Amino acid sequence: MAQPTINVITTKAPDNHAPVSYDLERFVHALKTAGVLDFVTGLLEQRDSVLHLVINEINQPGVKMAVNNMEQLAAFIGTIPQETWHVVLMAAANGIKSMNDPKASTQNEGMGIFQLLGALKNPETARAVRVILGFLEGFGRAWSSSSKTTP
Template sequence: GHMHDRGVLSLLNGLFGQGDKVLNVLVKAVDKPEATNTIKNLLLMVGTLGTINVQQLEPLLLKLNSGVARVAEYKDTDEKTSYLDLVKALKDPEVNRAVTLLITFLKGMGEDTSDMERNTQLPEDQKMHKMEKNERDVPPNKRE
């Protein structure tokens, strides 16, 4: 009833009534190289999103939000930060934690992850795939 009230049923009826024409337009649209590349990128992005550990990402996002809030409150002036100001700022525990966090993040970004890349290796050669296969081969009572 709600679909009929909103006109969804008449829209679907029209689409199916002109099915060959609609299908022809869709095939032509998807046949373009940029559409094919878009679909490929979308699938890669969805696969990559599945590898993100949101529980580990949440504290970082909260810190990022806090930093953005402080920058939004910042009043832009012509005042310049000197080298001595930078050294003094490192004594501030919040600044020191942030710098340590950034250095740790940069170290993680510098790690070799080529064995985990999905788009440059066959699935059977990927580290993630091998780990999943090994987990399937280990009986549940022997897993950690």
């Protein structure tokens, strides 16, 4: 003959947590030994304020411009065919080597126009000049069309 009741006597629930795995224990111990655990814990617990500080710091015009420029640089490098780039780098390396030749690097006298023209008779020098002229033409063309579309 039951009277209504809302009294519920609960027993403390047994600790049903699954035992921490051995590997996880080892990992945490290793972090602690390396002195990293405290650092990571602090970083995670203070995530919001740390992030706020980082964002404030990087949200500066100079930083943003640098990141943007880096992106564009990466995009630029991605447009150059690999073989061409290889040749350019090889040629630059060879040029730097030639630069260090005492014949080129130790003479201090000026050069007259006829000496310059004489240098152009060297087929390798002429080839380099032609390559540079080709580069200048393409550079100038792109610069010119970019100027037209810029508001």
